[in-house]
Amino acid sequence: xxxxxxxxxxxxxxxxxxxxxxxxxxxxxxxxxxxxxxxxxxxxxxxxxxxxxxxxxxxxxxxxxxxxxxxxxxxxxxxxxxxxxxxxxxxxxxxxxxxxxxxxxxxxxxxxxxxxxxxxxxxxxxxxxxxxxxxxxxxxxxxxxxxxxxxxxxxxxxxxxxxxxxxxxxxxxxxxxxxxxxxxxxxxxxxxxxxxxxxxxxxxxxxxxxxxxxxxxxxxxxxxxxxxxxxxxxxxxxxxxxxxxxxxxxxxxxxxxxxxxxxxxxxxxxxxxxxxxxxxxxxxxxxxxxxxxxxxxxxxxxxxxxxxxxxxxxxxxxxxxxxxxxxxxxxx
Numbered sequence: 001x002x003x004x005x006x007x008x009x010x011x012x013x014x015x016x017x018x019x020x021x022x023x024x025x026x027x028x029x030x031x032x033x034x035x036x037x038x039x040x041x042x043x044x045x046x047x048x049x050x051x052x053x054x055x056x057x058x059x060x061x062x063x064x065x066x067x068x069x070x071x072x073x074x075x076x077x078x079x080x081x082x083x084x085x086x087x088x089x090x091x092x093x094x095x096x097x098x099x100x101x102x103x104x105x106x107x108x109x110x111x112x113x114x115x116x117x118x119x120x121x122x123x124x125x126x127x128x129x130x131x132x133x134x135x136x137x138x139x140x141x142x143x144x145x146x147x148x149x150x151x152x153x154x155x156x157x158x159x160x161x162x163x164x165x166x167x168x169x170x171x172x173x174x175x176x177x178x179x180x181x182x183x184x185x186x187x188x189x190x191x192x193x194x195x196x197x198x199x200x201x202x203x204x205x206x207x208x209x210x211x212x213x214x215x216x217x218x219x220x221x222x223x224x225x226x227x228x229x230x231x232x233x234x235x236x237x238x239x240x241x242x243x244x245x246x247x248x249x250x251x252x253x254x255x256x257x258x259x260x261x262x263x264x265x266x267x268x269x270x271x272x273x274x275x276x277x278x279x280x281x282x283x284x285x286x287x288x289x290x291x292x293x294x295x296x297x298x299x300x301x302x303x304x305x306x307x308x309x310x311x312x313x314x315x316x317x318x319x320x321x322x323x324x325x326x327x328x329x330x331x332x
Contacts, residue, residue: 005115006033014216014238014263016296021326023298026319034117037108039164042097060094063132073304080135085149093156096163105171120168122161125180126202129157143190158202165206169213176210176217183223185247192227200231207236218265233260241265243302246272254292265298268318270308279317286321
């Protein structure tokens, strides 16, 4: 019997149990088999201000960000919280009210159409937030020079995500979605040995907690992470959300994910293909991606098209071709 609801379709792709088609998570009233909501901190209200063509804003951790107004959606860290290790003694972690947060998330899920896959977005993750709290270039030196301080910081950050996972689980989410950019175009920002030493035990603890609630783990990560993909799967990742799948040897990636029974959640590659504006190339590469990852594939749009120089029309070519290749009627 083929899957009929969005939740069943997404689960069948994640579990590689004979999905009738790829999953779809597209915005703008397009086909969407899932609902997604962030787990929100308690008592936090973001501040934003302008200076010339720069916009500044804070995050719940206390960092100050800067972005080019009207250009990039996120920007870069301007002023990190921990400028000196003595600052760590007074750092205040974001507060997440477990009972209240779970109820808010449960109400959101309950207000959405029935039969959709429920995703709780928990924001970043351990490397993601720790590097922002120190600023990336400083943090990368810390990995070699300040291991003891980093372990304390990582444990503090992990405690925040533990509470977020409890909120998601108690709200009845089907999955948690986390974001952790760890690679350049050529390889990791740190050695595989550093990953296994600093991060793998914490990843395993947190991802196993999610599994205890029956939730899948969906992980975003940009860059080339090939050297630790198996480690991440061992930790408990069920779905890799890659925006740049073509940075990998895609047939090798497809074979690994198929063998390890893990799914791919992805737009058409946002560097090599989607920004070209070449309709023939976009449609051909859409066909190739679907053929390679069929049976364990969730397709999505990239949310910041302006930031990568892509028009709605080009994105539409990808979407319509994906519908066609999955036997779904193209919407008028």
